[in-house]
């Protein structure tokens with residue numbers, strides 16, 4: 001898929017991965033195939049709770065393994081993420097912070113992590129999911145960053161990421177902005193806020209965690225992409241998967257194919273969409289499925305390109321012919 005995407009002018013077709021998945025030899029052979037995947041993004045191991053488990057404790061070992069693999073294979077890295085409201089360590093969440101202290105802690109985290117991977121990340125997701133979950137509410141999420149530092153935490157994070165790695169593309173990554181509405185508009189306001197602060201932002205990430213019944217169609221996705229590229233940004237589809245209500249049916253798998261293909265085509269038709277990343281490619285290891293129903297998307301699964309038995313989904317062949 002990467003080969004096909006690159007032939008048509010894209011930088012990469014990539015996948016999310018995690019080191020525990022390297023144990024499956026079939027999985028690893030697909031992952032190591034640069035003609036299939038031209039970019040890797042760690043699902044968890046670059047997140048705050050892993051990288052900085054204590055105030056003065058840093059652990060880059062898991063993420064380093066992914067970066068080394070990508071380097072060895074000649075794959076790009078999407079680095080994910082620096083400032084988010086989830087997967088934060090206890091010392092940070094339970095600490096009593098004033099604005100000045102918390103700002104210093106955030107800057108320290110950003111600068112150290114970006115510096116550690118300086119020159120190795122094609123892109124950094126500097127801030128992640130800063131808007132409220134509700135797509136009809138386009139305002140900033142109330143979390144420790146907003147509540148203690150204020151909205152300027154976003155531009156501050158970008159400013160220091162830029163300082164630590166002048167060549168990495170700096171992204172704001174968000175979900176439910178792939179269709180029109182208050183959240184989509186809110187994300188455009190966030191971009192303008194960063195730009196108005198005179199700080200560099202290069203890209204917007206469309207997460208694109210979809211379901212067949214709610215996914216935006218091709219035209220709407222293209223229109224939404226244009227709104228952001230008109231602001232001067234490049235764009236990437238960053239976490240594409242299409243979960244279906246189990247048990248599956250041929251109709252559902254066909255609808256799933258349509259959603260995957262629409263999303264890939266929206267990127268192909270958008271010059272400044274540089275690449276697409278699936279949030280893993282094998283149902284067995286997806287973050288969505290029976291094993292995690294108590295955590296997210298109860299009842300859903302089979303979101304990826306390959307079934308657990310390694311058969312290719314209609315979605316896979318659909319993307320192949322769309323590319």
Ligand code: XIL
Nearest residue numbers: 043044080128129173175207239287
């Ligand atoms: C998910 C991981 O895939 C899971 O393993 C983890 O338990 C929770 O986070 N949006 C994001 C990603 O930006 O970081 C999330 O990744 C999926 C939703």
